[in-house]
Amino acid sequence: MSLHLNLYHEVIKAKALKRRDPLKLTMYALSAVVAGFAGYYVLQAVKLHSLNSELATVKEEFDKLDPASKAAKAREVELSVKLKAGNLLVKKVENRFYWAPLLEQIMQVVPREVQVTRFVGDVSGEGPRRCALSIDGLSAGEDARHVAETLRTAIAEKISPQHKNVTSKFRMLEDGIEMAMLDGKQVPTATFAINVEFTSGEEPAPEPTRRKR
Amino acid sequence: MKLGKEEIQKLVLGGLLVIGVIYCYFTLLLGPLSRRQAATRKGIEDLGPMIAAAKAQIARTADVERAAPANMEATRQVTSMIPDGSPVAWFPPRVGDFFKQHGLEKSTTRLAGEIVEKEMVGFRRMSWSIDLPKVAFVPFATAVASLENEEPLLEISGLQIESGRDDLGSQRALLTVSNYVKQ
Numbered sequence: 001m002s003l004h005l006n007l008y009h010e011v012i013k014a015k016a017l018k019r020r021d022p023l024k025l026t027m028y029a030l031s032a033v034v035a036g037f038a039g040y041y042v043l044q045a046v047k048l049h050s051l052n053s054e055l056a057t058v059k060e061e062f063d064k065l066d067p068a069s070k071a072a073k074a075r076e077v078e079l080s081v082k083l084k085a086g087n088l089l090v091k092k093v094e095n096r097f098y099w100a101p102l103l104e105q106i107m108q109v110v111p112r113e114v115q116v117t118r119f120v121g122d123v124s125g126e127g128p129r130r131c132a133l134s135i136d137g138l139s140a141g142e143d144a145r146h147v148a149e150t151l152r153t154a155i156a157e158k159i160s161p162q163h164k165n166v167t168s169k170f171r172m173l174e175d176g177i178e179m180a181m182l183d184g185k186q187v188p189t190a191t192f193a194i195n196v197e198f199t200s201g202e203e204p205a206p207e208p209t210r211r212k213r
Numbered sequence: 214m215k216l217g218k219e220e221i222q223k224l225v226l227g228g229l230l231v232i233g234v235i236y237c238y239f240t241l242l243l244g245p246l247s248r249r250q251a252a253t254r255k256g257i258e259d260l261g262p263m264i265a266a267a268k269a270q271i272a273r274t275a276d277v278e279r280a281a282p283a284n285m286e287a288t289r290q291v292t293s294m295i296p297d298g299s300p301v302a303w304f305p306p307r308v309g310d311f312f313k314q315h316g317l318e319k320s321t322t323r324l325a326g327e328i329v330e331k332e333m334v335g336f337r338r339m340s341w342s343i344d345l346p347k348v349a350f351v352p353f354a355t356a357v358a359s360l361e362n363e364e365p366l367l368e369i370s371g372l373q374i375e376s377g378r379d380d381l382g383s384q385r386a387l388l389t390v391s392n393y394v395k396q
Contacts, residue, residue, distance in 0.1 A: 021220075026227025030234060037238045044246050051253040058260045062267070069267035072274035079277050085334040086288025089393060093291065096368045100358030107354070119374040 095201055097123045097131065102159070106135070109154040113141045113182065123200070131163070133196040134171070140180035144190035148173055152194050163198040171195045292395065294366060300324075300339050300394045308343055311363075315356035320345050328391060336393045340370075343388040350374065353386055367392040 006012070018024075099121065110116055118136035123129050135155070139147040148170075156168035176189030296303045305322035312320045321344045328338040345353065353374070360367065371389030 021223070026224070026230065030227070030231055033231070034234060037234075037243075041238075041242055041246065044243065044250070048246060048250050048253065051250060051257070055253050055256050055260075058257050058264065062260050062264050065264055065267040065271070069270045072271045076270075076274045076277050079274075079281050081334050082288070083281065083284050085332065085336065086285055086291070088332055089291055089336060090287045092368075092393075093365045096361070096365075097370075098361050099369050099372055100354060100361055103354045103357065107350075115376075117376045119372070121372040123370055 095127070095129075097129050097200055101162075102131075105158045105162075106133075106155060109158045110151065111147065113144075113147045114139045114151055127201060128164075129200045131198050131200055133194075135194045135196065136192070138176060138180070138189050138191055140182050140187050140189045142187060144176065144188050145173060148190050148192040148194075151192075155194065155196055159196065159198055163200050166196070166198040168194060168196045291366065291393075295393070295395050297395070300337075300392075304339070304341065304392065304394075308341075311360060312343075312345065312356055315359060316352050317345055317348055317356055319347060325389065333393070335396050337396050338391050338393055340389065340391045343390060345386040345388070347377075347383045348374075348386045349383055353384070357388075364392070366394075 102121070106119075114137055116135055116137040118134070120134040121131065123131045137148075137151075139145070139151065141147045152168050152170060156166050159168075160166045171193040173190060173192045176191050178189055179186045180189045181187075296307075301324055308322045309320050312318075323342050323344075325340040325342045328340055330336075330338055357369065357372075361369065367390050369388055369390050371387075373387040374384045375386075376384045
């Protein structure tokens, strides 16, 4: 067996040490990690770019729609105000209080023994209208007070079918000092004042509410 | 394999370097990028409902505009019944002519005031008093019926009939009326 002398063992050892240099190995690993990270970063940056493009498109669409939407809203408000006023006007025209039928009804119940000297009527309120009448007059007959009473009840009965909450009350009923000529006879008189109150028209229908989905 | 002191130092240095790189990557690069992505996504998501609402508003207004002519027909008809110009100029002569046509020659119409109705945009409600000094009840009642039928924008809010002391056959009538006129 021949003797083999390694005279380069120092060199070989230095080479081996250099080959497994931890710093170098760490740098390799780090480079790989950095490359991976850089790739992922680029991927995310591309994704952000596409998101930015999408946002710009959406913003552009919104910028176009927003003024149009605001103008549409203003127009809708303007139209709805006009429509509301128009509908209200039509409703008011339809819900007017008519005096002619009332005058006709009262004329029908006033007997020949009664002379109405003053008739005052007032209507107030919206929707259901509150109507107040004041009828002053002179009744004549053997029982002039009874004639006036008959008129008072007749007015209430005549008005009741068409109107609600009808009340008919004497404000005043007194024997008259004058005599009246009726059917060729002198008969006593009574002066009266009747207050009639009633409600006319219907309650306004409530506004329809929008259903929740 | 036994690591020397110098190798251990290098390993520690390498480890610190890796930690530093990772920290910098996540803190300075990926973190802000992710935040910007989240903000952009939120912006897109926020704009979605706003765009939908704007489109819905435009569609709703278009519907209202399409339906408006039909809905406003009644208003147009009513408005066409109101003459142009100051009501004081045309209303009293109109009332006077009306009662003359019904045989009531004398009538005086005076402006009593204006009733404010905020909801009635484009219209005003004027209040008038009409004095008829000499009327017979039946012709007067007939005239009232015609007035109510022929003047839909007019409403009698008060009515007073009083018989005269001297002539029981004739009465004095006073009407309080209100009518709608253009603003």
